[in-house]
Amino acid sequence: MSVVGDYYGETVMYGPTMRDDDMDRHFYWHKIQVRVISVLWAIFTVCWAIMNIVVFVQPFWIGDSSTTPMSGYFGLFQYCLGGATPALTCRGRFDDFSSIPSDAFRAAAFFVFFSILMVMITIILMFPYFCLVYIDDRRDVSKPPSRAHIIIMIVCGVLLLISALCMFLACVIYPAGWDNSLVAGLCANGAEKYQQGECTIRWAYILAIIGIFDAAILAALAFFLADRQEKLAFASHGLINGGPAGYGMGDRAASISGRSIGSKRSFQPAPLAPEPTEAYNYHAEPMPLDRRTYQSKRRGSGAGSQISSSGAFYL
Structure with missing residues (x-):
């Protein structure tokens, strides 16, 4: 692939900047990487949804020990306590807030439920996302790239960030x-706010804490994928329509996310400097072909000097 340009008033032909097959291979390798990371992101998001549901329904946030007066454990809304017999009696339902023993437990249960809701919406959005990616990969090359799947990925990142925030709260x-009196009865002396006695x-409480970091990482990965896919989309359009990635892409694609498409992370190589096509007149002293000398000779040209059509000087 060659690029035609103007060199000091003359039309010159730049050398090939990169072999077409090398450039295509470089571009599609990055594209495959993004697709693989997207699939892994979807799998781990589903795993986070499963963790979220387990944390919500299991009543194992805090429980007895070898020194407690009786056996039992508490979850977000359900709790099980023992009595005179070894059997445990479980109470509490999420659809009946009055059965939850503490206002703090009710608030925590609500936030975890809202976190699950955010993750489930994210999973639902995965289906149109991958469908749009499939369609965009097979779109007409003459049409500009679509940003619909990129917008969906950004929305998924926001939802996962909200999910992480809800679990943190x-x-x-x-x-x-x-x-609460029920917790104090199980945990004996020293049980008070933020003191478990x-x-x-x-394990459910520990899993919830781990899930906060999991959801935050998935949200950051979603924003990263959206940024990379936008670069790939516009680079693909520039690659197909007449040159290396970034050529002929206009102002919109010239700067994406504050960086130029021709930066070190893009696919556009720097054009090679042209070489003069004709030699100097060896009967005269050679003169450097820099811009200032060239312009000064043109301004000072008269009857005793002339410039050939090839750009060499003859005195």
Whole structure:
């Protein structure tokens, strides 16, 4: 692929900037990487949804230990306590807030439920996202790239960020309910807000804390994928329509996310400098072909000097 340009008033032909097959291979390798990361992102998002549901329904946020006066454990809305017999009696339902023993437990249950809702909406949006990616890969090359799947990915990132925030609030608010009389009866002396007394933190609470970081990483990855796909979309349009990625892409594609499409992360190589096509007149002293000398000779040209059509000087 060659690029035609103007060199000091003359039309010159630049050398090939990059072999077409190398450029295509470089572009499609980046495209495959983005697609693979998108699939992994979708799989881990589904895993986060499963973790969220398990944390919500399992009553193992805080429980008994070897030093507690009786056995039992508490979740977000359900709790199970033992009595004179080894059997545990479980109470509490999410659809009946009056059965939840503490206001802090109610608030934490609501935030975890809202976190699940955000993740489920994200999973639903995955279906149109991958359909639009499939359609965009097979679109007419003469048409500009579509941004619909990029917008969906940004929305998914926002939803996952809200999900992480809701889980964080639930984990922070939940210990405020440890001063409840039922919790104090299980955890014995020292049970108060943010003090579990003789009880121990159970696995569901730990899983919820891990899920905060999981959701935050998935949200950041969604924003990263949206940014990379936008660059690939416009680079693809520039590649197909007449040159290396970034050529003929207009002002919109010239700067994406504050960086030029021709930066070190793009696919456009720097054009090679042209070489003069004709030699100097060896009967005269050679003169450098820089811009100032060229312009000064043109301004000072008279009857005793002339410039050939090829750009060489003859005195």
